[in-house]
Amino acid sequence: MANTGLLSLCTYSRVTGLAVEAGAGVSHVTSVCLGQTQREATYRLGVAGGFLSSYLHILLMDSTNEPSALKAFKRKPVIHMKKQCCYVSMDYEGDLQNQGFHHPARFQAPDGHCIIRHKERFCCPEPLFQPELLHQSSPGLHHLAWQSLQKVPDHTKGDTVGNIVLSGGSSMFPGFPERMCLELNALFHDTGCQIQVLASPESGTAAWAGGSIAASLTSFQQAWMAKGEYEEHGAEYLHRILQ
CATH class of the missing domain: 3.90.640.10 (ATPase, substrate binding domain, subdomain 4)
Structure with a gap:
């Protein structure tokens, strides 16, 4: 088992960065540092x-x-x-x-x-970008990405903001990467950070492709979880075995 944000980064050959996932049922932003997801820097948006x-x-x-x-x-x-x-x-x-x-x-x-x-x-x-149009009080995806990046350690912030990857079918709207970059540059305009948003024609299936890549790595073997372990400990156990 692995976090879909990390898998999305794997598709872009990154182990540090910010994954902006806009799928069919829910959207997430997840900061990842050297292959480790930052749980306190993960946010969910109920618009997808x-x-x-x-x-x-x-x-x-x-x-x-x-x-x-x-x-x-x-x-x-x-x-x-x-x-x-x-x-x-x-x-x-x-x-x-x-x-x-x-x-x-x-x-x-x-x-x-x-x-x-x-x-x-x-x-x-x-x-x-404006969830209030659907009567939701949450900030938009760009603001959630900004909030996530605020919690990234200073020594990795440059690498993180320079590797913002998009995934999920809803990230494939024409103009989505450009709008995300525009909004983030406005939020970071006085910080000196160089924003780079990475989008692929296959971003709709980025998490799946990243899972295929990750599963082929020998280092992934330590992340296997037996069915009995999952039934005993639940999904929370995943974060413990990946530490």
Whole structure:
């Protein structure tokens, strides 16, 4: 067993850095130092792909599209639409105010209806940075990343901020890496830290790929946990055997 943040870093050939994971059910930020996860520097955000799909459906229902066509819209086509058409804005408030940035995109539903989307394209992923749009009081992913980096030891902070890796399907929205970098640079603007956000075309499966890499290492053998040990001690035992 291994922390998914560490596995995501393995995909990028890193053992020190910050993993920003935006998956289907939940999002996390995890600081890792020389292969050891920093538990006190790990944060969770209850906004991820599933919530964004539901939010997109709500946005479409509130748009100028035909409500009758959208009411019967199944979840799977909404997910396809989200992946095909949505992107992260570099200036959310500005784009909302400027109609010229509401670039339309067409999506044909299974029943033949052609749905034209405008601002919904960049409104859908925005709760990753502004969870209050989904009535959540948590800070956005960039703020959680900043909070995590505050707890990193000073002697490793340079390596950590220079190795911020992205993973999970919700990190694959066009513009997500650039927005994350933009927000973090704004938060660190007076610190002298050099922010580097690493994104891969395979970031959606980064944790899985990292698990494959880690399991092939001889050093990983010490992390094996027997079923009986897990049943006796629970998931907390993992942190003890990895120390």
